[in-house]
Amino acid sequence: MANKLIGEMGLHTKISNIFAARNIITAKDALSMPEFELMELIDVGMKETKSAVALISEATSPPCQSARSLLERKVENEHLSGHLPTHLKGLDETLCGGIPCGVLTELVGPPGIGKSQFCMKLALSASFPAAYGGLDGRVVYIDVESKFSSRRVIEMGLESFPEVFHLKGMAQEMAGRILVLRPTSLANFTESIQELKDSILQNQVKLLVIDSMTALLSGENKQGAQRQHQLGWHISFLKSLAEFSRIPIVVTNQVRSQNRDETSQYSFQATLKDGLQEHTKTYDSHLVAALGINWAHAVTIRLVLEAKSGQRIIKVAKSPMSPPLAFPFHITSAGISLLSDKGTELKGPGINTIHARGHSDMINFHGECS
Amino acid sequence: MEAWRLPLSSSIRGKLISAGYTSLSSISSVSSSDLARDANITEDEAFEILKLANQSSGSSSYNGSGSLINGAKNAWDMLHEEESLPRITTSCSDLDNILGGGISCRDVTEIGGVPGIGKTQIGIQLSVNVQIPREFGGLGGKAIYIDTEGSFMVERALQIAEACVEDMEEYTGYMHKHFKANQLQMKPKDILENIFYFRVCSYTEQIALVNHLDKFISENKDVKVVIVDSITFHFRQDFDDLVQRTRVLSEMALKFMKLAKKFSLAVVLLNQVTTKYTEGSFQLALALGDSWSHSCTNRVILYWNGDERYAYIDKSPSLPSASASYTVTSRGLRNSSSSSKRVKMM
Numbered sequence: 001m002a003n004k005l006i007g008e009m010g011l012h013t014k015i016s017n018i019f020a021a022r023n024i025i026t027a028k029d030a031l032s033m034p035e036f037e038l039m040e041l042i043d044v045g046m047k048e049t050k051s052a053v054a055l056i057s058e059a060t061s062p063p064c065q066s067a068r069s070l071l072e073r074k075v076e077n078e079h080l081s082g083h084l085p086t087h088l089k090g091l092d093e094t095l096c097g098g099i100p101c102g103v104l105t106e107l108v109g110p111p112g113i114g115k116s117q118f119c120m121k122l123a124l125s126a127s128f129p130a131a132y133g134g135l136d137g138r139v140v141y142i143d144v145e146s147k148f149s150s151r152r153v154i155e156m157g158l159e160s161f162p163e164v165f166h167l168k169g170m171a172q173e174m175a176g177r178i179l180v181l182r183p184t185s186l187a188n189f190t191e192s193i194q195e196l197k198d199s200i201l202q203n204q205v206k207l208l209v210i211d212s213m214t215a216l217l218s219g220e221n222k223q224g225a226q227r228q229h230q231l232g233w234h235i236s237f238l239k240s241l242a243e244f245s246r247i248p249i250v251v252t253n254q255v256r257s258q259n260r261d262e263t264s265q266y267s268f269q270a271t272l273k274d275g276l277q278e279h280t281k282t283y284d285s286h287l288v289a290a291l292g293i294n295w296a297h298a299v300t301i302r303l304v305l306e307a308k309s310g311q312r313i314i315k316v317a318k319s320p321m322s323p324p325l326a327f328p329f330h331i332t333s334a335g336i337s338l339l340s341d342k343g344t345e346l347k348g349p350g351i352n353t354i355h356a357r358g359h360s361d362m363i364n365f366h367g368e369c370s
Numbered sequence: 371m372e373a374w375r376l377p378l379s380s381s382i383r384g385k386l387i388s389a390g391y392t393s394l395s396s397i398s399s400v401s402s403s404d405l406a407r408d409a410n411i412t413e414d415e416a417f418e419i420l421k422l423a424n425q426s427s428g429s430s431s432y433n434g435s436g437s438l439i440n441g442a443k444n445a446w447d448m449l450h451e452e453e454s455l456p457r458i459t460t461s462c463s464d465l466d467n468i469l470g471g472g473i474s475c476r477d478v479t480e481i482g483g484v485p486g487i488g489k490t491q492i493g494i495q496l497s498v499n500v501q502i503p504r505e506f507g508g509l510g511g512k513a514i515y516i517d518t519e520g521s522f523m524v525e526r527a528l529q530i531a532e533a534c535v536e537d538m539e540e541y542t543g544y545m546h547k548h549f550k551a552n553q554l555q556m557k558p559k560d561i562l563e564n565i566f567y568f569r570v571c572s573y574t575e576q577i578a579l580v581n582h583l584d585k586f587i588s589e590n591k592d593v594k595v596v597i598v599d600s601i602t603f604h605f606r607q608d609f610d611d612l613v614q615r616t617r618v619l620s621e622m623a624l625k626f627m628k629l630a631k632k633f634s635l636a637v638v639l640l641n642q643v644t645t646k647y648t649e650g651s652f653q654l655a656l657a658l659g660d661s662w663s664h665s666c667t668n669r670v671i672l673y674w675n676g677d678e679r680y681a682y683i684d685k686s687p688s689l690p691s692a693s694a695s696y697t698v699t700s701r702g703l704r705n706s707s708s709s710s711k712r713v714k715m716m
Contacts, residue, residue: 028574034621046377057581068562071524232607296485318486321526348677
């Protein structure tokens with residue numbers, strides 16, 4: 001929409017020519033500057049400039065829909081009302097059906113907690129036919145750290161969906177639908193996802209998994225602001241990819257330790273003194289999600305996997321339609337399974353902090369790293 | 371005032387000045403045909419210039435209301451206007467109290483906070499609450515929801531709409547018992563029907579839409595709230611030239627203010643958070659920079675305080691700085707202190 005050509009908007013020929021002469025070809029060129037500046041540039045009166053801008057704006061504006069038609073379209077078009085079930089009853093209920101389509105879902109947690117296991121299970125269930133709760137389509141699995149194990153995926157399939165997997169040729173077909181990419185650099189990854197954008201619909205790709213986003217960026221040399229800018233481009237691109245193709249995109253993120261000078265307070269909070277203790281200094285974990293606050297704003301659903309006193313917990317840290325519930329889980333040969341479908345509701349700082357206590361002896365399951 | 375301050379195209383301005391018309395008084399004292407001949411411009415152009423010059427210098431004729439300057443209003447009249455201004459409830463009475471009754475119409479309010487604090491929740495709650503009919507103390511209006519990040523979950527809007535209708539029906543039931551009251555006609559799907567949703571995918575579309583809103587709202591006069599979720603997203607990543615960005619943003623803020631005043635509606639801009647290095651340490655601040663923070667009339671910051679979500683009035687011309695707690699429940703925004711689930715009706 002931003003690249004719509006001004007020449008095709010039905011403007012008066014005289015103005016149209018002036019725009020072209022000043023190299024203002026697309027709507028983006030015309031609208032990226034304040035009206036006064038535009039008027040100076042094209043040397044035309046204020047009234048004419050305003051009406052030209054009004055016409056360009058009307059042509060470039062996105063269409064309007066009522067929220068009701070949005071809901072109806074979602075229910076009609078998308079299978080399972082636009083969710084990918086995780087087959088974890090408590091989690092699916094909280095998320096109103098499963099991982100939502102059309103938005104970014106993030107899995108963040110300390111190493112070895114089970115993020116890749118979760119992703120592999122999701123990839124498998126997405127490849128299933130609709131009758132078994134799948135999306136009946138291909139899955140693109142971007143495996144940056146070589147954590148994908150087809151042997152493990154088949155094992156998960158055999159254990160959790162025996163009736164499907166034991167049918168002749170099913171295992172081969174399901175596994176055949178999962179396409180694994182191992183990009184060697186960020187540029188490589190960028191190229192691949194750009195290619196993907198064009199071919200998603202034709203190739204029936206129904207899920208995109210990126211494991212992990214952090215590893216892609218940490219390999220680059222750029223620091224600070226440049227890196228944030230790069231990430232910014234990827235954020236916009238992935239979001240628009242998810243929305244445009246209405247598929248769920250699951251991204252895993254790592255954790256890092258919190259710097260001493262990092263804070264979570266506003267300037268007025270120091271003077272406010274609401275009478276509550278300085279809890280920010282007494283947290284027992286120094287871990288935060290990597291990739292920064294900009295990324296945290298961009299993801300729609302954030303699932304935190306953590307370990308507290310030897311128990312693994314998955315919690316819904318950010319979701320516009322669910323309360324912040326935490327579920328205990330463990331990893332079996334069938335993948336991740338919840339120990340209880342009734343989650344405990346979290347409050348305040350407990351929602352966003354990440355714990356890794358009592359975790360180091362749990363890393364290796366079956367000798368395979370998760 | 372000088373002639374070069376008039377909003378004219380540069381070539382016409384150049385011709386005026388080279389013909390010797392440097393001040394407004396010199397322009398307004400001459401007729402349009404003389405001006406056209408002297409400055410070598412057409413009669414129509416001269417007429418336009420004279421009109422502009424007269425507007426800018428201000429006529430000294432008295433208006434019916436006794437104002438000295440065109441367009442000025444006296445403070446007493448404004449007080450009456452302000453008091454009768456309707457406000458949109460947030461469904462949380464503590465929050466409404468610190469806001470002076472709710473989100474005020476005719477104003478631009480900026481609400482910012484960390485991810486997950488409830489900005490989108492407030493946005494959806496307001497777009498439902500603006501539709502509460504007048505008999506129940508609401509505005510009976512419609513809502514425009516401009517979504518720049520894809521955070522609008524329509525299932526959640528349905529949930530909140532259903533809770534709102536239930537609360538209204540409960541109130542009607544009470545009224546029925548004690549007074550004669552009409553049956554509630556509104557259904558949750560009707561509420562969704564009155565939320566105009568726009569999905570914006572780039573800053574160009576955002577600017578275009580803001581420009582286009584004037585026409586859209588003229589055709590849909592019932593719209594009483596415009597929510598932008600979030601104002602920041604596209605401007606944060608795609609704009610390279612920060613100086614340009616500031617200028618474009620301030621122009622956008624002015625347009626919003628004009629819309630708010632012209633159509634008497636509330637504009638709510640949701641903003642994200644960034645870290646800033648001030649006074650020797652890192653602190654949280656709302657995004658888009660210092661210049662932007664001047665642009666909005668009211669500013670509310672949502673933050674975590676211990677276990678609870680709080681809202682703080684950071685900037686307002688008439689309200690004192692205060693904070694109040696709120697919670698996000700399955701029925702929408704509610705008070706955190708009260709155990710009752712009822713929405714306080716005005």
